[in-house]
Amino acid sequence: xxxxxxxxxxxxxxxxxxxxxxxxxxxxxxxxxxxxxxxxxxxxxxxxxxxxxxxxxxxxxxxxxxxxxxxxxxxxxxxxxxxxxxxxxxxxxxxxxxxxxxxxxxxxxxxxxxxxxxxxxxxxxxxxxxxxxxxxxxxxxxxxxxxxxxxxxxxxxxxxxxxxxxxxxxxxxxxxxxxxxxxxxxxxxxxxxxxxxxxxxxxxxxxxxxxxxxxxxxxxxxxxxxxxxxxxxxxxxxxxxxxxxxxxxxxxxxxxxxxxxxxxxxxxxxxxxxxxxxxxxxxxxxxxxxxxxxxxxxxxxxxxxxxx
Amino acid sequence: xxxxxxxxxxxxxxxxxxxxxxxxxxxxxxxxxxxxxxxxxxxxxxxxxxxxxxxxxxxxxxxxxxxxxxxxxxxxxxxxxxxxxxxxxxxxxxxxxxxxxxxxxxxxxxxxxxxxxxxxxxxxxxxxxxxxxxxxxxxxxxxxxxxxxxxxxxxxxxxxxxxxxxxxxxxxxxxxxxxxxxxxxxxxxxxxxxxxxxxxxxxxxxxxxxxxxxxxxxxxxxxxxxxxxxxxxxxxxxxxxxxxxxxxxxxxxxxxxxxxxxxxxxxxxxxxxxxxxxxxxxxxxxxxxxxxxxxxxxxxxxxxxxxxxxxxxxxxxxxxxxxxxxxxxxxxxxxxxxxxxxxxxxxxxxxxxxxxxxxxxxxxxxxxxxxxxxxxxxxxxxxxxxxxxxxxxxxxxxxxxxxxxxxxxxx
Numbered sequence: 001x002x003x004x005x006x007x008x009x010x011x012x013x014x015x016x017x018x019x020x021x022x023x024x025x026x027x028x029x030x031x032x033x034x035x036x037x038x039x040x041x042x043x044x045x046x047x048x049x050x051x052x053x054x055x056x057x058x059x060x061x062x063x064x065x066x067x068x069x070x071x072x073x074x075x076x077x078x079x080x081x082x083x084x085x086x087x088x089x090x091x092x093x094x095x096x097x098x099x100x101x102x103x104x105x106x107x108x109x110x111x112x113x114x115x116x117x118x119x120x121x122x123x124x125x126x127x128x129x130x131x132x133x134x135x136x137x138x139x140x141x142x143x144x145x146x147x148x149x150x151x152x153x154x155x156x157x158x159x160x161x162x163x164x165x166x167x168x169x170x171x172x173x174x175x176x177x178x179x180x181x182x183x184x185x186x187x188x189x190x191x192x193x194x195x196x197x198x199x200x201x202x203x204x205x206x207x208x209x210x211x212x213x214x215x216x217x218x219x220x221x222x223x224x225x226x227x228x229x230x231x232x233x234x235x236x237x238x239x240x241x242x243x244x245x246x247x248x249x250x251x252x253x254x255x256x257x258x259x260x261x262x263x264x265x266x267x268x269x270x271x272x273x274x275x276x277x278x279x280x281x282x283x284x285x286x287x288x289x290x291x292x293x294x295x296x297x298x299x300x301x302x303x304x305x306x307x308x
Numbered sequence: 309x310x311x312x313x314x315x316x317x318x319x320x321x322x323x324x325x326x327x328x329x330x331x332x333x334x335x336x337x338x339x340x341x342x343x344x345x346x347x348x349x350x351x352x353x354x355x356x357x358x359x360x361x362x363x364x365x366x367x368x369x370x371x372x373x374x375x376x377x378x379x380x381x382x383x384x385x386x387x388x389x390x391x392x393x394x395x396x397x398x399x400x401x402x403x404x405x406x407x408x409x410x411x412x413x414x415x416x417x418x419x420x421x422x423x424x425x426x427x428x429x430x431x432x433x434x435x436x437x438x439x440x441x442x443x444x445x446x447x448x449x450x451x452x453x454x455x456x457x458x459x460x461x462x463x464x465x466x467x468x469x470x471x472x473x474x475x476x477x478x479x480x481x482x483x484x485x486x487x488x489x490x491x492x493x494x495x496x497x498x499x500x501x502x503x504x505x506x507x508x509x510x511x512x513x514x515x516x517x518x519x520x521x522x523x524x525x526x527x528x529x530x531x532x533x534x535x536x537x538x539x540x541x542x543x544x545x546x547x548x549x550x551x552x553x554x555x556x557x558x559x560x561x562x563x564x565x566x567x568x569x570x571x572x573x574x575x576x577x578x579x580x581x582x583x584x585x586x587x588x589x590x591x592x593x594x595x596x597x598x599x600x601x602x603x604x605x606x607x608x609x610x611x612x613x614x615x616x617x618x619x620x621x622x623x624x625x626x627x628x629x630x631x632x633x634x635x636x637x638x639x640x641x642x643x644x645x646x647x648x649x650x651x652x653x654x655x656x657x658x659x660x661x662x663x664x665x666x667x668x669x670x671x672x673x674x675x676x677x678x679x680x681x682x683x684x685x686x687x688x689x690x691x692x693x694x695x696x697x698x699x700x701x702x703x704x705x706x707x708x709x710x711x712x713x714x715x716x717x718x719x
Contacts, residue, residue: 137514165454295454
């Protein structure tokens with residue numbers, strides 16, 4: 001059962017948010033605090049359909065964060081790879097110093113690599129099955145960003161990719177919480193990511209009041225005792241995660257960084273972990289089928305730390 | 309610290325449902341496998357010109373009546389497979405009256421679904437509509453991964469814990485393990501667990517161009533193997549707490565004591581040397597189940613018939629089971645039903661559960677020439693009675709994802 005006795009408490013010791021209002025935990029929180037503008041015309045997409053303004057990660061460039069130079073990466077995979085590095089750095093961890101079999105990853109993404117899927121499928125539709133792209137195809141799958149992160153950072157512990165609409169990120173946190181609580185691993189990178197694309201925006205309804213956004217947020221989860229032992233700063237305790245067919249807030253509002261689908265729950269968690277909230281219990285999560293995106297609702301409960 | 313199994317709920321399988329190219333649900337699958345039948349046929353869903361092979365495990369003579377499920381619209385094809393397999397599993401578990409009777413929301417009923425490509429057919433239609441500058445909101449809703457969760461919630465009233473995995477071809481195995489975790493954690497009394505996928509142009513194009521698809525035939529663990537063949541369908545298992553099942557006098561096929569899922573952290577398409585990732589996933593699942601490797605009497609293998617995979621999986625099994633690997637029966641059902649992508653692990657989990665229940669192993673259908681590097685007991689001469697206390701079902705997928713579940717006799 002999910003009791004949070006002293007021997008199996010799980011804490012968040014790092015966060016790697018990438019959002020339109022800021023990149024990295026401090027910049028993201030500062031952006032939210034000062035009301036930085038996070039919504040505007042896309043600088044990256046040629047066609048945003050019915051949406052004149054979106055919450056794009058305008059200042060994000062993967063090469064600013066990545067050591068390796070991949071020849072092809074889907075935008076979603078870029079966000080995940082960089083989110084991992086930001087989160088580990090925020091937690092004071094170097095992935096090369098962690099036992100690779102005790103490092104796991106759990107990622108939620110509602111739409112995965114939709115841009116790469118479009119690139120591959122449009123070729124197939126235009127020219128026939130012989131003219132798809134085998135290289136791009138391997139980057140179209142929803143699990144590709146997780147897999148690429150595993151390869152890049154040598155993650156040999158538990159791994160999972162969750163695709164459950166806007167609750168995807170909550171599914172990822174729930175799995176990671178269980179893995180750490182059950183002693184299966186020392187460190188879990190857990191969070192969510194989704195990228196904007198023309199093909200995604202074409203399917204969303206502007207009448208829903210949604211401001212579509214993109215982003216990622218990976219969190220570092222570890223046992224409380226381990227965090228204490230290594231002198232880590234504790235941002236919050238992850239108390240519980242519930243993803244159900246009917247859970248979640250009934251009154252959905254879009255945050256300043258837009259509705260980021262799979263990233264929305266982890267970004268909400270990150271946004272809540274401020275000094276002002278120290279000691280407070282916070283809840284985050286989407287409603288089922290929120291904004292017309294099919295999937296369950298979720299509720300994540302954290303108790304914010306005071307070690308900011 | 310790891311929690312002991314003793315103080316937690318035990319998870320058992322009480323219902324099975326399948327849609328495969330063998331037809332006839334679970335009975336057609338099981339009887340077909342025992343008889344060594346193959347369900348593959350020439351591709352008929354769209355023009356296959358340009359694919360390396362036109363043989364596939366497509367579901368034939370398919371009809372779906374939305375009204376039977378209380379639906380106004382016809383859902384995506386893969387979701388249809390899922391709903392039909394789920395209805396069969398629910399009936400098999402003796403839960404039809406409680407789970408299949410309208411719009412009542414049941415918080416004690418969970419969902420653990422998985423797919424590689426989810427609404428792949430609807431995706432093609434949606435993309436066509438976008439490229440034609442007339443985007444279809446209906447097709448957008450149908451292709452998304454979360455769609456099946458919402459459908460199953462509405463059709464079966466499953467309003468409890470919900471999750472949907474996508475771990476390529478390891479998806480269908482991983483979701484069974486996760487369902488058992490929902491039970492062990494006390495989140496739900498019953499979980500509908502299953503993987504589903506349908507054949508569509510874009511995935512087949514990619515799998516053909518990667519040469520994962522053979523231009524010959526699918527020969528699991530054989531010297532003349534040269535690749536796999538793909539198919540479609542769904543496998544659904546009703547996973548229930550032992551207490552819940554006993555209280556209602558349900559038949560238990562087997563217990564699910566543990567599972568594991570990981571990534572090779574090596575390459576997007578190539579297996580790692582010696583099958584190290586698959587060895588870790590098998591060892592991890594045995595560890596979670598608290599089962600000694602030598603207690604495994606049977607393995608339902610991934611066995612795709614690709615050159616590198618089958619030898620890597622054989623090496624992984626031997627590295628974990630040691631000498632006991634040669635005592636276990638190791639079966640691939642892909643020669644009979646093909647590789648069902650996100651549904652593969654769930655359908656194979658069903659077959660593994662039936663093997664444990666009946667203490668009977670179907671043959672590896674379409675086994676070819678012996679390969680000295682694949683030297684385990686692949687049950688090549690017809691069905692076999694086998695004493696099985698514990699079985700393992702292993703899956704692996706593009707991206708290097710692996711999943712393994714352990715199945716034990718239900719006493």
